[in-house]
Amino acid sequence: MCDRSTPFVDEPAADPALLRTLAAAGLSATGRFLPKTGWVSRVWVGDEYVVRLSNGQFRDSFRHEATVTGLLAGSEVPHARHLAHGDGPDGPWCVSERVPGRTLYEVWPTADPHTRRAMIESLGSALRALHRVPVPADLLPPWLTDALAGRPWPAFHPPVVGAALQRVEAARRLPGHDSRLLADVADWIQERLALFADDEPVLVHGDLHGSNVMVDVGQGRVTGLVDFAEALAQPADVELDTILRWCAKAREYPPAPDARGLDETTLTEVPGWLRGAYPELFERERLRERLLFYDMHRELALHAHHPQPGIRDAAQDRIARLLSGRNHLDELAW
Known part of the structure; x- marks a missing residue:
């Protein structure tokens, strides 16, 4: 924009x-x-x-x-x-x-620390409002419904807690799959499903990063959340799955294939600022394990469905790391 x-x-x-x-x-x-x-x-x-x-x-x-x-x-x-x-x-x-302003991605490199903090705090307020919007409990994008049913997988997407074991079964259909690893993953998921038993689904944007947030840099505020193609009903902290990954791996989130992502070192304060503005988003019991669960869902989807063997293999390596409790969250201070 x-x-x-x-x-x-x-x-x-x-x-x-x-x-x-x-x-x-x-x-x-x-x-x-x-x-x-x-x-x-x-x-x-x-x-x-x-x-x-x-x-x-x-x-x-x-x-x-x-x-x-x-x-x-x-x-x-x-x-x-x-x-x-x-x-x-x-x-x-x-x-x-058209909402006023420019994308957070565009303004971030030249914004001063005070303005950056104000924009992230405004994002926290926008997310709190989003998560309070009444939503049908079964809201899913049609293309994601297709993917979960086994049809072609068009893109990355936010995790769907109830479909995690389905992703294990999809990986088991791969020729030459690692049966021992996937058995360990299935057990790992089963042990953690109880973490989500009492969750109430809310409206989650599902793809929040610098290119999908419009801001007025002069006022340091969010003017619009855009691109709701991945919005769905899930636990509120599913929102953190993309946001924290963006902070840790911002170079992987350019606005277009021929563009460059932001420098991760400029985003180190973002999780803390967001937590200060929307603390309840970070207050779920055993939050880190929940976030690891969401990440496992994403890596299983990549491993089971991505058309490029190299990316599937890299996802399998990250799955093994997740089983030992390690992922990109280790790089963040939040």
Whole structure:
């Protein structure tokens, strides 16, 4: 996204796909649009709204986002209002309101420590509001429902506690799998399921990192949480799975394939600032074991479903580390 105070330097809307999408949404093509690249979508940022065209990798992701933003109506969660979505000759499309500001990823490198802390504290307030929004207990993105049922696995995703053992079974279907390791993993999961027995599901964003948080750097506040394609109903501390991984491995979270992630050393204070702003998110009994459980779910999904053998093997190595209680959390002070 771009700061509203920054004038656009590109030409008025001329891309045929953008023009077709605006027409399908019943919106005028007047004004200027800044094209952006993303992982699965083409994006154009206008003065009033943002247009996205998906490559179709995530089934019904825009419809899911419309459902989620509908839940946010009337809440205190800063977010972009959903305007329209559909399917067209260029693929699935979505148009949403443009929220002011720039992404946290864009402003972070030049922000001073005081502003950085203010933005993270504002993020804590936004997350508390999000987790208080009433949500259906079975809310899952349609593409994630497909993946959990054994269909193609399109991307990383937040953990689903009740599906952890299914991921073990999926890994057991791999040719040449390590049966002893997976037996140990199944036992490890069984021993920890009781940690989640009394949890109440809340609305979890599921993919919170620097590119999905809009901020007003001048005021040091969050203006919008964006991209709810992975939002689901899970325990609130599932939110920490991505946030803390982003802090520890920020270089792995660039906004687009050809971009660079942030330097992790600039994020060392983030967990502590977030904890100060939203302490109850960190107060679950045996929090570290819960976070290890969430990480195990992610690594099992990679090991069982990723198309590249090298990435599957690397995930298997991290699974072995998790069984001994070690992962990226060891690199964080929180």
